[in-house]
Amino acid sequence: MPKMTQKDIAAHFGVSVSTVSKALKDSYEIGAEMRHAIQAYAREHHYQPNILAKNLRNKQTGTIGVVVPNILNYFFTQVFAGIEKVADARGFSIVSCISDESYDKEVKTMGVLNSGMVDGVIISLAKETQQKGAFTHIQEVLEGGTPLTMIDRVENSIVCDKVIVDDFRAGYTATKHFLDKAKKPVALVSTIQGSSVGNLRLQGYKRALKEVGMPFEAKWVVPVGKDDDLEILLNLLLANQDLQGIICLDEISAIETLHILKRKKRNIPEEIGVIGFTDGRLSKYVSPALTTVSQHGKYIGETAAHMLIDRIQGKARETYETRMVETHLVVRESTL
Amino acid sequence: MPKMTQKDIAAHFGVSVSTVSKALKDSYEIGAEMRHAIQAYAREHHYQPNILAKNLRNKQTGTIGVVVPNILNYFFTQVFAGIEKVADARGFSIVSCISDESYDKEVKTMGVLNSGMVDGVIISLAKETQQKGAFTHIQEVLEGGTPLTMIDRVENSIVCDKVIVDDFRAGYTATKHFLDKAKKPVALVSTIQGSSVGNLRLQGYKRALKEVGMPFEAKWVVPVGKDDDLEILLNLLLANQDLQGIICLDEISAIETLHILKRKKRNIPEEIGVIGFTDGRLSKYVSPALTTVSQHGKYIGETAAHMLIDRIQGKARETYETRMVETHLVVRESTL
DNA sequence: TACTATCCCGAAAACGTTTGAATACTCAAC
DNA sequence: GTTGAGTATTCAAACGTTTTCGGGATAGTA
Numbered sequence: 001m002p003k004m005t006q007k008d009i010a011a012h013f014g015v016s017v018s019t020v021s022k023a024l025k026d027s028y029e030i031g032a033e034m035r036h037a038i039q040a041y042a043r044e045h046h047y048q049p050n051i052l053a054k055n056l057r058n059k060q061t062g063t064i065g066v067v068v069p070n071i072l073n074y075f076f077t078q079v080f081a082g083i084e085k086v087a088d089a090r091g092f093s094i095v096s097c098i099s100d101e102s103y104d105k106e107v108k109t110m111g112v113l114n115s116g117m118v119d120g121v122i123i124s125l126a127k128e129t130q131q132k133g134a135f136t137h138i139q140e141v142l143e144g145g146t147p148l149t150m151i152d153r154v155e156n157s158i159v160c161d162k163v164i165v166d167d168f169r170a171g172y173t174a175t176k177h178f179l180d181k182a183k184k185p186v187a188l189v190s191t192i193q194g195s196s197v198g199n200l201r202l203q204g205y206k207r208a209l210k211e212v213g214m215p216f217e218a219k220w221v222v223p224v225g226k227d228d229d230l231e232i233l234l235n236l237l238l239a240n241q242d243l244q245g246i247i248c249l250d251e252i253s254a255i256e257t258l259h260i261l262k263r264k265k266r267n268i269p270e271e272i273g274v275i276g277f278t279d280g281r282l283s284k285y286v287s288p289a290l291t292t293v294s295q296h297g298k299y300i301g302e303t304a305a306h307m308l309i310d311r312i313q314g315k316a317r318e319t320y321e322t323r324m325v326e327t328h329l330v331v332r333e334s335t336l
Numbered sequence: 337m338p339k340m341t342q343k344d345i346a347a348h349f350g351v352s353v354s355t356v357s358k359a360l361k362d363s364y365e366i367g368a369e370m371r372h373a374i375q376a377y378a379r380e381h382h383y384q385p386n387i388l389a390k391n392l393r394n395k396q397t398g399t400i401g402v403v404v405p406n407i408l409n410y411f412f413t414q415v416f417a418g419i420e421k422v423a424d425a426r427g428f429s430i431v432s433c434i435s436d437e438s439y440d441k442e443v444k445t446m447g448v449l450n451s452g453m454v455d456g457v458i459i460s461l462a463k464e465t466q467q468k469g470a471f472t473h474i475q476e477v478l479e480g481g482t483p484l485t486m487i488d489r490v491e492n493s494i495v496c497d498k499v500i501v502d503d504f505r506a507g508y509t510a511t512k513h514f515l516d517k518a519k520k521p522v523a524l525v526s527t528i529q530g531s532s533v534g535n536l537r538l539q540g541y542k543r544a545l546k547e548v549g550m551p552f553e554a555k556w557v558v559p560v561g562k563d564d565d566l567e568i569l570l571n572l573l574l575a576n577q578d579l580q581g582i583i584c585l586d587e588i589s590a591i592e593t594l595h596i597l598k599r600k601k602r603n604i605p606e607e608i609g610v611i612g613f614t615d616g617r618l619s620k621y622v623s624p625a626l627t628t629v630s631q632h633g634k635y636i637g638e639t640a641a642h643m644l645i646d647r648i649q650g651k652a653r654e655t656y657e658t659r660m661v662e663t664h665l666v667v668r669e670s671t672l
Numbered sequence: 673t674a675c676t677a678t679c680c681c682g683a684a685a686a687c688g689t690t691t692g693a694a695t696a697c698t699c700a701a702c
Numbered sequence: 703g704t705t706g707a708g709t710a711t712t713c714a715a716a717c718g719t720t721t722t723c724g725g726g727a728t729a730g731t732a
Contacts, residue, residue, distance in 0.1 A: 145338065255621045
């Protein structure tokens with residue numbers, strides 16, 4: 001059974017479709033009797049306006065596109081949950097895309113979003129995109145007049161609303177947490193080498209070193225790629241070095257180094273400490289519980305959604321804004 | 337700058353829009369010269385066809401709706417990832433909705449989906465919906481001619497494609513795992529009391545008891561609601577009972593009982609064992625590592641997406657199908 | 673009677689695309 | 703010089719809404 005349209009209703013009452021359309025939105029132009037009859041009939045028969053036709057006519061869709069690099073990463077699922085919450089509250093639907101850290105998939109995705117399907121998009125760039133430095137697919141959306149707000153993994157050269165976490169400070173604080181205890185080397189293992197947030201955290205790390213007068217040494221930072229074996233890299237790292245701690249730039253690798261260290265019978269935190277990023281349930285429940293920097297993912301999502309929808313609805317100020325949300329070091333058992 | 341349309345291209349070449357439309361899809365009707373000129377021009381200027389207009393005309397949207405109760409639950413994010421993967425591979429976009437376990441939000445959601453926006457929907461019912469037993473919002477979608485496949489939390493009275501996990505067997509196997517070691521009571525803590533999967537697991541549990549000749553006792557099953565304090569309930573449970581183990585029907589509560597037991601200095605697994613559901617990273621990394629029943633969430637998502645898209649594309653057989661995916665008990669340190 | 677005001681409603685265009693049918697033109701064959 | 707067959711392009715309707723404009727009817731006023 002094909003869905004009922006206004007035409008069907010019009011036929012049933014022997015009136016025109018414009019009458020039906022107006023009646024359904026309770027227009028004063030239609031007499032009360034007819035109006036209520038039509039409304040009742042529509043309700044009765046579960047009439048649903050065709051949203052495509054409506055959107056085509058109105059040139060706005062009430063949906064926003066969200067593209068994140070990886071939903072399995074708890075930080076992003078928190079962000080997503082935040083976005084969904086305020087989108088729903090403000091009457092928007094979400095079409096969601098996972099770029100899977102792939103540049104190609106990201107441009108493909110932006111293509112489908114940039115075709116009238118959404119009123120705005122929220123995006124966190126794929127790692128590959130950031131390394132490549134190619135952003136025309138993003139620019140095109142903006143130039144098409146579709147508002148876009150970038151979150152977390154942003155690109156400064158693009159002018160748009162942004163919400164980022166204070167990654168410099170996060171890197172700094174984590175490093176300082178170690179350095180305040182002892183002036184001994186701290187390592188940095190990074191699965192996001194080359195991304196904007198990875199760089200900022202690295203700089204924060206360097207700044208902390210500098211402040212206590214320790215020279216930065218390249219051997220302390222361990223970039224880990226998709227196919228690298230973390231254990232091998234850690235072995236290299238631990239050989240002949242008197243580390244007091246390791247900072248891992250994402251939750252999973254933090255948990256894994258924790259486990260590797262435990263397997264090696266290293267004493268945590270006395271002998272060596274570990275700090276992770278993203279305050280997920282993993283960090284809380286692992287043993288020893290992980291000291292971690294919390295990024296407030298849900299709040300980031302909420303903020304981004306509000307900014308975007310404000311702009312869509314013309315409630316934003318003219319100039320673009322970049323909001324920085326502070327991180328927060330949650331000290332637990334994996335550090336002194 | 338408003339987006340470029342076929343009309344603009346037509347004006348530029350001094351031809352009609354139908355010529356442009358046909359040229360863009362490489363129709364033999366249009367002369368080679370004109371055809372290529374138009375295509376080049378369109379590429380050049382980043383022409384993107386308005387997808388709403390296209391969909392309105394073609395009566396199909398190339399998108400599917402996904403509604404899950406809770407994205408923060410790792411099982412569902414796995415399912416989601418699976419759906420996204422095959423949807424993308426088969427050229428579909430997905431609009432995602434989170435029902436948040438709320439009946440009202442679910443019906444609202446189905447309303448917007450059931451308005452021509454999607455070609456099909458994949459849904460896992462909210463807990464509240466299952467308890468209420470009200471499914472007209474689902475039926476309406478089906479009656480509107482939109483294919484729908486249910487996953488995990490399904491309703492038998494609705495005829496449609498389904499993919500479920502063998503929850504009866506899962507409950508049975510988990511229970512049996514304990515009972516094979518000793519004929520001592522096993523408790524069941526359930527955060528999903530009243531849901532279809534909760535009931536099935538409970539029945540599996542009962543069956544296992546029966547097989548070894550132990551009578552079922554209601555006090556062994558602990559329903560835990562949203563606002564309940566798990567620790568209090570566990571205290572009640574542990575008082576005056578000689579349990580050999582606890583089965584928790586979701587990952588989070590399993591981890592939490594693990595922690596509560598550790599706080600109480602109970603020896604795990606010697607004194608008391610714990611089995612959880614959903615094989616997430618939490619279960620693997622917690623200490624002691626959790627014995628858990630793995631539900632293969634990603635595979636479920638992939639299967640559901642394939643079934644749905646097959647049906648959308650008319651590749652499915654006439655009769656509806658319900659696919660059952662087996663679970664798998666991953667034995668780790670939290671049980672003997 | 674004529675003029676205006678009010679109330680209900682319909683006609684039609686518009687959103688951007690697709691597509692079957694129709695037209696125009698060219699060239700060849702009878 | 704009529705017919706026929708291609709080829710290249712245009713026309714027009716359609717998808718389901720929304721909205722502007724205008725018109726007919728009735729009632730009220732002068």
